[in-house]
Amino acid sequence: MMATILLVDDEASVREMVSEVIRQSGHRVITADSVAKAKAIFTSQAIDLVVTDLVMPEQSGIDLIxxxxxxxxxxxxxxISGGGGITGRFDYLPIASLVGAGAILKKPFSINEFSHKLEELLNAN
Ligand SMILES: [Mg+2]
Incomplete structure (x- = not known):
């Protein structure tokens, strides 16, 4: 099943890399570099799944969820997150789970790890 994925990350390099993986998995991808832009897309288009970074300069991925x-x-x-804040010592991923993320993945991750999580969540009810 081809899905439409909304990918939100403030880092261009991550958006490019993850977009490529999503396309290679046979899905359509739309990207946003902020929660505000993502919200505009989410409210105007049919999105099957959202991949979001957690640490972003304005609103966080937790806010997004x-x-x-x-x-x-x-x-x-x-x-998806590499850890938290400026120090990187705080891990936001468990909080993302608590507020409703269906899956979490720590950066850096392999293409296989990402694809597996993506398909698992897409196929979940
Ligand atoms: Mg970030």
Whole structure:
């Protein structure tokens, strides 16, 4: 099944790399570099799954999950993060799970790890 994936990350290099993996998996990808831009896309297009970074300069991926769940309670979210804040010592991934991310993945990850998580979540009910 071809899905439409919304990919949100403030880092261009991550957007490029992950977009390529999503396309190679046979899916359509739309990217956004901020939660605000992602929200505009999410409210105007049919999105099957959201892949979001957690640490971003304005609103965080945690904000995204909370806001998107207000719009669509069963939104599928795969959270990707390398850790937290400026120090990198705080791990936001468990918090993403608590607020509703269906899957989490720590950066850096392999193409196989990402594809596996993506398909698993796409196929989940
Ligand atoms: Mg980031």
């Amino acid at each position: 909370l806001e998107f769940r207000q719009i669509k309670a069963d939104v599928k979210v795969l959270a």
